[in-house]
Amino acid sequence: MHELPVAESILSIVLKHAEEAQATQITDLNIVIGQLASVIDDSVQFYWDILSKDTIAEGAQLHFQRVPTQMLCLDCNHAYKPADGEMACPLCDGVLIKILKGEEFYLDSIEIKTEDEE
Amino acid sequence: MTKKVSVVEKILSANDQLAVENRSRLDEAGVFAINIMASPGAGKTSLIEQTLPRLSEKFRVAVVDGDIATSIDADRASEAGALAAIQINTGGNCHLDAVMLKQALDQLDLKDFDLLLVENVGNLVCPSNFPLGTHKSILVASVPEGDDKPYKYPGMYRGVDALIINKIDLMPYIPFKMDYFRRGVEILNAGLITFPISCTTQEGVDEWINWIIENVEDK
Numbered sequence A: 001m002h003e004l005p006v007a008e009s010i011l012s013i014v015l016k017h018a019e020e021a022q023a024t025q026i027t028d029l030n031i032v033i034g035q036l037a038s039v040i041d042d043s044v045q046f047y048w049d050i051l052s053k054d055t056i057a058e059g060a061q062l063h064f065q066r067v068p069t070q071m072l073c074l075d076c077n078h079a080y081k082p083a084d085g086e087m088a089c090p091l092c093d094g095v096l097i098k099i100l101k102g103e104e105f106y107l108d109s110i111e112i113k114t115e116d117e118e
Numbered sequence B: 001m002t003k004k005v006s007v008v009e010k011i012l013s014a015n016d017q018l019a020v021e022n023r024s025r026l027d028e029a030g031v032f033a034i035n036i037m038a039s040p041g042a043g044k045t046s047l048i049e050q051t052l053p054r055l056s057e058k059f060r061v062a063v064v065d066g067d068i069a070t071s072i073d074a075d076r077a078s079e080a081g082a083l084a085a086i087q088i089n090t091g092g093n094c095h096l097d098a099v100m101l102k103q104a105l106d107q108l109d110l111k112d113f114d115l116l117l118v119e120n121v122g123n124l125v126c127p128s129n130f131p132l133g134t135h136k137s138i139l140v141a142s143v144p145e146g147d148d149k150p151y152k153y154p155g156m157y158r159g160v161d162a163l164i165i166n167k168i169d170l171m172p173y174i175p176f177k178m179d180y181f182r183r184g185v186e187i188l189n190a191g192l193i194t195f196p197i198s199c200t201t202q203e204g205v206d207e208w209i210n211w212i213i214e215n216v217e218d219k
């Protein structure tokens, strides 16, 4: 698995955005992962804790929002979540499909602390 | 004061960026590159062994081999006629990434080659998340892996430009429902060009070779 490179990428993105926002601390990270996208598991937190040490992101909590796969049948316009081992349209058996959701893999937002304004 | 800052940035964008750089480097040198992905043992190296002697009159071919620790596959590629075979040991990593390909490109005099075959690490999950900058990426599936793989590893089938179904010589011995397999592939990657082959009997290998030749010559 590739939790380490993922944690590294997340850290560099986070630090960039935190700096722009003049953060003094980063407390939470909200990550969106589609069911079809890269399988990474919660051990990312473990790598994250090591990598983020001595940065303003130290101790930040990773939150994963998992997005179930959603397909759209282009024959009958039915949107559905595919069953295990069968992806064709459950209504018309069509195989001309558009994937609407499930391929996401991005950092959605971060929660930060800033100096209180005067 | 606590606040939420919207980011919305792809997590592996740094890799994607470097992949773009690799691509321009390959383009400048006139090298056409193919990323070959598959599960362990599907037949990536066997395919390269079948491919090299058939192309050696037409193209100058280099091979980059990703392997967790050994140089077995790079040695097999040299033996089969690769003009250069670079081994990248990923040090336990389960996939090649654009940095590793960059380091391999640094070791090659790119203008001396027309075609670069990259053997990715055997894995059906991770390599698809790390584009390398090659012009095409292909997947080698194989009959003994089972016909359910598109359903279990959809991400792998989504982004590839061609699919090889290797070890078709084993079809009589293994309950592999070709229709079920192909139906899953069609849903994930409509119209994907597919080559059923056997590296052992060499059935179907010529069609694959023609696909490469057409692609390199159209470049």
Ligand SMILES: Nc1nc2c(ncn2[C@@H]2O[C@H](COP(=O)(O)OP(=O)(O)OP(=O)(O)O)[C@@H](O)[C@H]2O)c(=O)[nH]1
Pocket: B038, B039, B040, B041, B042, B043, B044, B045, B046, B047, B073, B121, B122, B166, B167, B168, B169, B170, B197, B198, B199, B200, B201
């Ligand atoms: N029956 C049969 N066996 C094959 C075929 N192609 C490859 N093999 C065998 O499958 C095994 C694995 O082949 P490799 O080419 O080493 O597979 P690979 O994908 O490079 O494996 P890794 O690099 O270790 O992930 C070897 O024992 C090959 O001889 C085929 O078409 N038919």
Ligand SMILES: [Mg+2]
Pocket: B044, B045, B046, B073, B119
């Ligand atoms: Mg191999």
Ligand SMILES: [Zn+2]
Pocket: A073, A074, A075, A076, A077, A078, A089, A090, A091, A092, A093, A094
């Ligand atoms: Zn339908």
